[in-house]
Amino acid sequence: MKQLNFGSTNGVPNDPNKTVVHCPFEKGDKVYHIYYGWGVVQSISEEDNKDFPVLVDFDGQLEEFTKGGQFYFDVPPTLSFTEYTLQGFSQERPKPDIKEGQLIYVRFPEGSSLWHMAYFSHWDADRPACFKEQKKSGCTATWPEYSLTNPLEEK
Known part of the structure; x- marks a missing residue:
């Protein structure tokens, strides 16, 4: 059953004041x-x-x-009458705006209770790449889990 919105006089079903709409469609279209x-x-x-x-x-x-x-x-x-898309429509959560050199919390392996703090370098696909050994430059490693706030603090 259709869900109808009765908040508009022009969109209300069976309203004598509604605008007459031209139907561009024909049987067989x-x-x-x-x-x-x-x-x-x-x-x-x-x-x-x-x-x-x-x-x-x-x-x-x-x-x-x-x-x-x-x-x-x-x-x-x-x-x-033509195929279309919702170009630009997305429900993919955007990556947080993390600046290079920002300290974040990372965890490996996934689900372990051990969290590390590391300096962010860049995104590697959907995972953060952080500098190794608490440095702010050099080699990086990617991490499957991260948090911008202390994950061990109770909320």
Whole structure:
């Protein structure tokens, strides 16, 4: 069942004041959705009171959209004639901003209770590379675990 947002007069289902939206889709159109991939418009309901009149078949899974190609009201359209990506979208946590020479806590092997303090040099993939032997230059080693604060202090 669709989750509807009733906070907007133009997006409210069955609201007599809502804006009439042109439907660019026709039965048989090949369309794309970022989550479902490619599909085919099966039908477009002519009922005035139907909130999601565009029915699309995504490889056997039927989904309904507004005439404007929205999956929910008050969100941007997601139904498209062309394939698209969410360029730049990421839920990958960014690496902390650690400066060269900053003292951090490192641990090896993973899960051990022994932590060391070392001076940060650079990132080696997702692991910090720190200078060896408490020096601020020279050879480095990478560490599988690190902390910017004392991990032995109780929080």
